[in-house]
Amino acid sequence: MHASRLISVIDDEAEVLRATSSLLRSCGFDVATFSSAEDFLHSSSNGRSACLITDVQMPGMSGIELFATLRAKADQVPVIFITAFAEAPVRQHIEAPVCVLQKPYQAEALLACIERATNVQPQA
Secondary structure, eight states: OOGGGEEEEEOSOHHHHHHHHHHHHHTTOEEEEESSHHHHHTSTTTTTOSEEEEESSOSSSOHHHHHHHHHHTTOOOOEEEEESSOHHHHHHTOOSOOEEEESSOOHHHHHHHHHHHHSOOOOO
C-alpha cells in the first residue's frame, strides 16, 4: 500500500466500516479498517495513513481522544470525524479546522473532505 493513498477508517460499527471501505476502495484508495482507536494506534497503519476517518463516540478511546493523542505526538495526519451527534458540540472539543460529517453522510461529502484534507483526488 502506498502511504499517499492509504486511508484508515476507525468505527465500532461493522456496517459503517464495510460501507466506507467499499466506497473508498471503489475510488482507488487503499483502506485499513479498525474497530477501535486503540487497534489503530497499535497497527502498522499508524504513521503511514494519508488520512483518518474516525467515529466520534466509540467504546474505549473516542475519536476526539484519538485526535488529541495523535496531536500530542506531533502527528499531523488529517482527521475526518463522522458522528451521529450534532456537529457543533463535536467541534467544541477540537481546536483545529477539521471536517465533521453527520451520519448518515453523503459519499460525495466524504470524498470532498478527503480531497481537501489530503490534496489527493479519488480515481474514477
